[in-house]
Amino acid sequence: MTQAAAMTTGAATADAAIHLRDVSVHFGDITGLKEASFDIAPGEFVSVVGPSGCGKTTLLNLLTGLLPVQTGTVKVLGKPAREGNSDVAYMLARDCLLPWRTTLGNAMYGMEARGLLPGKEREKKAHHLLERVGLHGFADQYPKALSHGMRQRNALARTFCLDSPVLLMDEPFGALDAQTKLQLEDLLLDLWREHQKTVVFITHDLGEAVALSDRVMVMSARPGRIVADIKIDLPRPRSVRDLQKSHEFHEIYTEVWEVLEAGMKS
Amino acid sequence: MNDHNKTPPLTMGWIVAHLVFIAALIALWETSARLRWVDPLMIGKPSDAVGFLWEGFVTERSLWKDIGYTLFGTFASFVLGSTMAILTGLMFVTWPATERFATPYLTLLNAIPRIALAPLFLLWFGLGLGSKIAVGVSLSYFVVLAATVAGIRSVSGDIVTLARSLGVSKGRIFRTITLPSAVPSIFSGLRLALVYSMLGVIGAELIAAEHGIGQTLSFLQANFETSAVMALLLVLALIGLAVTMGMSWLERHLLRWQ
Numbered sequence: 241m242t243q244a245a246a247m248t249t250g251a252a253t254a255d256a257a258i259h260l261r262d263v264s265v266h267f268g269d270i271t272g273l274k275e276a277s278f279d280i281a282p283g284e285f286v287s288v289v290g291p292s293g294c295g296k297t298t299l300l301n302l303l304t305g306l307l308p309v310q311t312g313t314v315k316v317l318g319k320p321a322r323e324g325n326s327d328v329a330y331m332l333a334r335d336c337l338l339p340w341r342t343t344l345g346n347a348m349y350g351m352e353a354r355g356l357l358p359g360k361e362r363e364k365k366a367h368h369l370l371e372r373v374g375l376h377g378f379a380d381q382y383p384k385a386l387s388h389g390m391r392q393r394n395a396l397a398r399t400f401c402l403d404s405p406v407l408l409m410d411e412p413f414g415a416l417d418a419q420t421k422l423q424l425e426d427l428l429l430d431l432w433r434e435h436q437k438t439v440v441f442i443t444h445d446l447g448e449a450v451a452l453s454d455r456v457m458v459m460s461a462r463p464g465r466i467v468a469d470i471k472i473d474l475p476r477p478r479s480v481r482d483l484q485k486s487h488e489f490h491e492i493y494t495e496v497w498e499v500l501e502a503g504m505k506s
Numbered sequence: 507m508n509d510h511n512k513t514p515p516l517t518m519g520w521i522v523a524h525l526v527f528i529a530a531l532i533a534l535w536e537t538s539a540r541l542r543w544v545d546p547l548m549i550g551k552p553s554d555a556v557g558f559l560w561e562g563f564v565t566e567r568s569l570w571k572d573i574g575y576t577l578f579g580t581f582a583s584f585v586l587g588s589t590m591a592i593l594t595g596l597m598f599v600t601w602p603a604t605e606r607f608a609t610p611y612l613t614l615l616n617a618i619p620r621i622a623l624a625p626l627f628l629l630w631f632g633l634g635l636g637s638k639i640a641v642g643v644s645l646s647y648f649v650v651l652a653a654t655v656a657g658i659r660s661v662s663g664d665i666v667t668l669a670r671s672l673g674v675s676k677g678r679i680f681r682t683i684t685l686p687s688a689v690p691s692i693f694s695g696l697r698l699a700l701v702y703s704m705l706g707v708i709g710a711e712l713i714a715a716e717h718g719i720g721q722t723l724s725f726l727q728a729n730f731e732t733s734a735v736m737a738l739l740l741v742l743a744l745i746g747l748a749v750t751m752g753m754s755w756l757e758r759h760l761l762r763w764q
């Protein structure tokens with residue numbers, strides 16, 4: 241947990257869950273992402289922080305295959321990124337619930353779209369995850385009846401129902417109030433521990449990144465470059481709520497903050 | 507779930523208040539006409555209006571036929587106009603070039619006061635149902651077209667992104683996400699279109715027709731039968747109300763998730 245841990249290159253290349261080499265993205269004249277290279281080990285929880293517009297969403301769109309690779313190499317579980325890859329589950333800042341489906345229907349939506357499991361088992365699994373995220377009493381409600389936090393819980397259930405080994409999350413708790421955010425962060429950590437997934441978690445909240453992650457990657461403002469890659473040596477299992485009061489957490493937060501500032505200047 | 511926009515329940519007190527108010531209004535109206543405070547030619551007389559309705563609906567039954575023609579015309583223009591509009595909307599969204607090409611012409615057509623087309627339609631389709639349906643269609647078509655295109659455009663880009671990441675095909679995204687997202691907007695377009703269809707049909711009947719409430723209204727007006735005109739206006743208001751309420755009911759039941 242020292243500063244020496246900064247600027248690691250990540251896991252060994254061969255068995256990386258996610259592998260990027262020299263990846264740049266251009267939208268006409270705009271550089272969306274500049275020369276990104278990193279590896280993420282299976283089961284690792286990695287956060288990416290950076291100012292708005294620096295290319296965080298662009299990075300995830302490459303990994304989901306929604307954005308074609310222009311230059312460089314992008315591999316997910318050793319295979320080139322491709323749209324609809326069932327190894328990948330995507331969760332966005334907005335809940336993306338279908339308003340005409342109930343909580344249960346939305347939890348099942350991902351599995352239905354991918355044709356996972358026969359109907360009965362699908363429903364059973366969705367019920368199980370709704371219970372895990374604390375929505376068991378709300379299976380028959382429509383999204384309009386749910387609060388912001390509940391809707392994002394519903395989205396979490398849909399995401400974890402997919403059982404994809406790689407989880408890509410784009411500021412999933414960015415729009416929530418502080419209390420709800422803490423609850424969902426801890427819920428995410430619990431689910432992550434149970435399901436053993438590789439997570440790329442985008443956020444603009446450095447505290448959230450440090451509290452959740454094994455590693456924090458910092459991006460500079462446009463043109464988006466990765467300027468720091470910092471290992472977070474807080475013990476697991478963690479509770480984000482308890483960490484708020486932990487001296488160690490605040491120390492590491494300050495260290496990362498300094499690395500971030502140094503990186504922004506260089 | 508949506509308790510805040512429900513009207514409070516109608517209590518006995520309110521019903522009585524309304525009945526008293528209406529009775530007082532009718533009494534004042536009748537007295538004004540009888541004592542010639544106002545020329546009855548201008549406002550008619552409630553007692554004569556009731557007599558007219560009694561005759562039209564019960565003894566001679568001629569009004570039923572008129573209502574039938576008007577409602578059939580309304581329904582036909584609604585169905586025809588909406589169907590054409592939804593198909594056009596789908597075409598516009600599937601092939602955007604068609605929309606770009608057609609928009610200036612549609613804008614121009616939509617700028618014509620529709621009732622001004624009635625004489626032309628009468629010439630083309632005669633005094634029967636054809637001409638009033640044409641006027642109704644010319645109104646309902648544009649309302650539903652705008653609502654369809656707006657509804658399809660309103661689909662959430664994020665939901666489409668999510669579906670793509672789940673490997674859902676373009677065609678299936680359109681059918682299972684884009685179209686359902688458009689339904690609420692299309693529905694409010696349809697509700698408006700029903701009212702507009704009726705407006706168009708009655709407007710056309712007022713100008714010229716063999717049958718229909720509009721035609722009867724225009725005939726009675728020409729003969730200074732003001733009481734009968736008043737009675738028919740009340741009938742029209744009630745029909746309009748029933749149609750709108752029916753549509754709202756349908757909407758509430760079909761779009762429970764809204």
Ligand SMILES: Nc1ncnc2c1ncn2[C@@H]1O[C@H](COP(=O)(O)OP(=O)(O)O)[C@@H](O)[C@H]1O
Pocket residue numbers: 267270271272290291292293294295296297298299462
């Ligand atoms: N499809 C696109 N076309 C043009 N520019 C884009 C597109 N997607 C993203 N950009 C631009 O690329 C940059 C990075 O965007 P994004 O990855 O969404 O940033 P972030 O998620 O970090 O806020 C921004 O300047 C944005 O305007």
Ligand SMILES: [Mg+2]
Pocket residue numbers: 296297298410
């Ligand atoms: Mg973003």
